[in-house]
Amino acid sequence: MSARELTEYEEYSREVYDRKGTDAPKFQVKSGLTPEIISTISDEKRDPDWMRAFRLQSLEIYERTALPTWGYPLDGLDMANIVTYVRPDARQSHDWDTVPDEIKNTFEALGIPEAERTGLAGVGAQYDSEVVYHSIKQEVADLGVVYTDMDSALRGEYAEMVREHFMKLLPATEHKFLALHGAVWSGGSFVYVPDGVAVDIPLQSYFRFNAAGAGQFEHTLIILGKNASLHFIEGCSAPKYNVANLHAGCVELYVGEGSRLRYSTIENWSRNMYNLNSKRATVERGGTIEWVSGSFGSHTSFLYPMSILRGDDARCEYTGITFAGAGQELDTGTQVAHIGRNTSSRISAKSISKNGGKSTFRGGITVSENAEGSRISVSCDSLMLDSESRSDTVPVIDVRCDDTDIGYEAKIGRISEQSIYYLMSRGLSENDAKGMIVGGFAEPISKELPLEYAVEMNRLISLEITGGVS
Amino acid sequence: MTKPLLDVRNLHVNVGEKLILRGLNLTVNAGETHVIMGQNGSGKSTLAAAIMGSPMFDVSDGTVEFLGEDITRLSPDKRAKLGVFLSFQNPEEIPGVTVENFLRAAVGAVTGETPRLFKFQKELFAKMDELGLDRVYASRELNVGFSGGEKKKTEILQLLMLNPKLAILDEADSGLDVDAVRVVSDGINKYRNADNAMLIITHNQRLVDDIKVDYVHVLDDKHITLTGGAELISRIADGGFAAVHGDITE
Numbered sequence: 203m204s205a206r207e208l209t210e211y212e213e214y215s216r217e218v219y220d221r222k223g224t225d226a227p228k229f230q231v232k233s234g235l236t237p238e239i240i241s242t243i244s245d246e247k248r249d250p251d252w253m254r255a256f257r258l259q260s261l262e263i264y265e266r267t268a269l270p271t272w273g274y275p276l277d278g279l280d281m282a283n284i285v286t287y288v289r290p291d292a293r294q295s296h297d298w299d300t301v302p303d304e305i306k307n308t309f310e311a312l313g314i315p316e317a318e319r320t321g322l323a324g325v326g327a328q329y330d331s332e333v334v335y336h337s338i339k340q341e342v343a344d345l346g347v348v349y350t351d352m353d354s355a356l357r358g359e360y361a362e363m364v365r366e367h368f369m370k371l372l373p374a375t376e377h378k379f380l381a382l383h384g385a386v387w388s389g390g391s392f393v394y395v396p397d398g399v400a401v402d403i404p405l406q407s408y409f410r411f412n413a414a415g416a417g418q419f420e421h422t423l424i425i426l427g428k429n430a431s432l433h434f435i436e437g438c439s440a441p442k443y444n445v446a447n448l449h450a451g452c453v454e455l456y457v458g459e460g461s462r463l464r465y466s467t468i469e470n471w472s473r474n475m476y477n478l479n480s481k482r483a484t485v486e487r488g489g490t491i492e493w494v495s496g497s498f499g500s501h502t503s504f505l506y507p508m509s510i511l512r513g514d515d516a517r518c519e520y521t522g523i524t525f526a527g528a529g530q531e532l533d534t535g536t537q538v539a540h541i542g543r544n545t546s547s548r549i550s551a552k553s554i555s556k557n558g559g560k561s562t563f564r565g566g567i568t569v570s571e572n573a574e575g576s577r578i579s580v581s582c583d584s585l586m587l588d589s590e591s592r593s594d595t596v597p598v599i600d601v602r603c604d605d606t607d608i609g610y611e612a613k614i615g616r617i618s619e620q621s622i623y624y625l626m627s628r629g630l631s632e633n634d635a636k637g638m639i640v641g642g643f644a645e646p647i648s649k650e651l652p653l654e655y656a657v658e659m660n661r662l663i664s665l666e667i668t669g670g671v672s
Numbered sequence: 673m674t675k676p677l678l679d680v681r682n683l684h685v686n687v688g689e690k691l692i693l694r695g696l697n698l699t700v701n702a703g704e705t706h707v708i709m710g711q712n713g714s715g716k717s718t719l720a721a722a723i724m725g726s727p728m729f730d731v732s733d734g735t736v737e738f739l740g741e742d743i744t745r746l747s748p749d750k751r752a753k754l755g756v757f758l759s760f761q762n763p764e765e766i767p768g769v770t771v772e773n774f775l776r777a778a779v780g781a782v783t784g785e786t787p788r789l790f791k792f793q794k795e796l797f798a799k800m801d802e803l804g805l806d807r808v809y810a811s812r813e814l815n816v817g818f819s820g821g822e823k824k825k826t827e828i829l830q831l832l833m834l835n836p837k838l839a840i841l842d843e844a845d846s847g848l849d850v851d852a853v854r855v856v857s858d859g860i861n862k863y864r865n866a867d868n869a870m871l872i873i874t875h876n877q878r879l880v881d882d883i884k885v886d887y888v889h890v891l892d893d894k895h896i897t898l899t900g901g902a903e904l905i906s907r908i909a910d911g912g913f914a915a916v917h918g919d920i921t922e
């Protein structure tokens with residue numbers, strides 16, 4: 203059966219995502235940010251000395267850095283109320299059977315163990331601030347591939363490699379929430395793929411947020427040697443609470459010469475989430491980074507994965523979609539720095555807004571003086587489902603090299619009443635007709651996703667259309 | 673006596689301030705084929721839209737009944753479920769949705785049960801073969817980049833798959849080559865039986881050459897001014913609407 207059943211809007215509610223784990227955390231820090239809280243986190247995590255110092259230094263940077271002056275307001279976010287570290291009552295395991303039931307059931311409901319059995323090379327599962335499950339298939343490990351939680355990576359065989367790369371692409375000085383991340387980060391995954399190794403099936407890390415009024419700050423570090431390839435999938439979700447939650451993860455990707463990394467994300471946050479995430483890749487000669495990104499939910503999002511095309515002939519592709527519903531302000535986009543010669547970037551962004559949702563796409567592209575022969579193509583396409591919703595595109599293109607080829611296309615449109623009527627005349631309800639049109643609009647993105655995720659994305663779209671009531 | 677399939681009474685239709693139909697009456701019984709003719713802009717597509725329930729038109733007076741049920745205020749999907757079908761003069765393009773996925777959802781919506789994929793595909797391909805539509809069109813995006821004729825054939829494909837009680841064909845033949853018109857009229861003949869009915873809007877004689885027509889209506893001055901038998905078609909084809917003007921029955 204075709205996986206891209208755009209037509210099957212089966213009954214589905216948000217219940218799966220909204221399921222609140224009733225487990226009590228084992229430990230959590232007080233809300234707010236103080237050097238004492240940071241030291242407590244270091245104690246809890248048994249940080250190496252350099253990391254202790256790094257956290258405290260990041261806190262200092264945080265304190266002297268101002269909030270962004272652009273983008274949607276962050277007034278509803280008060281760090282004094284955020285608990286930055288919540289340890290679940292579970293030890294990290296390689297066996298789902300030893301994960302406490304309440305936590306395991308959440309991941310079961312999200313389909314993670316099932317996906318692992320059917321098509322993943324490894325899985326990491328984080329619950330609040332700590333990874334509760336991490337495993338890699340033996341065949342893949344035998345190729346020399348390393349896939350572990352970050353705490354293990356900090357202390358294990360690759361400790362030096364981690365230290366050399368940690369927050370070097372995205373330094374704490376870059377913006378206030380990266381400084382925050384540097385101070386309180388916890389969890390996440392580390393991947394290393396050695397030279398010449400192609401990992402044929404994807405690895406997936408899933409970040410599940412359960413505690414109310416807390417923050418999640420996972421760190422993902424992926425390093426590909428030369429001529430290696432990997433598809434990494436990141437999934438995120440959280441139940442809904444009445445208080446603000448904060449997600450400020452950090453993803454650093456190092457793509458070696460001739461290597462290819464695909465980084466796919468399906469984020470599905472509840473509407474109380476401030477999602478202030480940072481992602482960046484650096485690509486060496488002849489390498490490729492492919493971002494596939496579906497951003498759903500959250501109250502406010504700031505998210506702009508950046509690709510630094512350092513080596514000659516490096517390439518990047520960004521395929522992203524956002525869906526902004528009532529009360530949501532999603533500021534997303536991508537940045538590309540063309541540094542090497544003959545580098546190319548292809549950006550295809552889509553946004554959907556509904557019931558007064560606001561969506562802004564920022565495309566930031568720089569071409570340096572020596573990046574001769576760079577090719578850039580940007581296409582943004584926005585679909586508004588009603589007249590209250592807003593959609594903007596903000597291209598910022600800075601080209602310092604004459605020999606550059608740029609194509610830029612932006613379309614903003616309203617969903618066609620005539621199309622809805624056409625589909626309804628064939629028996630589809632208004633919601634199903636809209637869902638089908640929006641699903642079709644999103645199809646160029648969903649076809650880039652692995653099967654189950656494409657199906658999940660279509661479900662999320664129909665959930666957004668029906669407002670979660672089936 | 674059994675209820676008529678379609679009973680349009682005193683229909684008044686507006687677009688904004690503009691009155692397009694004023695006091696139109698039309699009755700269609702099961703087993704009948706009706707043809708509607710009329711000059712460009714006379715309101716034929718508007719009538720079709722009012723019967724299908726287009727939100728773009730406003731029924732300011734009168735009623736549309738289907739099998740005795742007043743459907744004047746019913747949404748288009750509910751009408752489709754009752755058995756009303758409209759082959760659009762200008763079918764919409766729906767990017768990213770394949771003909772197959774769309775039709776499977778439509779059949780599921782109309783019958784209340786999504787058909788099994790394999791069985792559905794078999795039926796779909798058989799119908800596509802009959803219409804001379806290459807099977808690759810099943811996985812093409814609905815009407816996107818289709819030629820005028822391909823769009824019309826796809827509408828007829830939908831008709832055959834959904835098997836409605838009343839099929840309204842709004843210029844199903846426009847833009848079709850000679851052979852394609854034959855394919856479409858064959859398709860229509862396969863669909864027609866004693867329990868269903870057709871309302872054909874056309875400017876051409878060719879389409880109805882091979883179809884048994886029971887009634888022909890002329891739409892003029894915002895309502896039906898003349899009703900006759902199949903012979904009206906050739907009279908209009910030969911002498912234009914002026915040739916039948918004196919026959920006005922009102």
Ligand SMILES: Nc1ncnc2c1ncn2[C@@H]1O[C@H](COP(=O)(O)OP(=O)(O)OP(=O)(O)O)[C@@H](O)[C@H]1O
Pocket residue numbers: 687690692710711712713714715716717718719728761
């Ligand atoms: N959305 C609309 N807004 C304004 N006027 C409209 C609209 N739709 C139809 N009309 C007008 O209503 C009248 C009837 O149009 P309709 O499409 O029903 O004609 P028709 O008989 O189907 O013509 P044709 O043979 O050219 O298809 C025309 O004058 C047309 O311009």
Ligand SMILES: [Mg+2]
Pocket residue numbers: 716717718761842
């Ligand atoms: Mg017309």
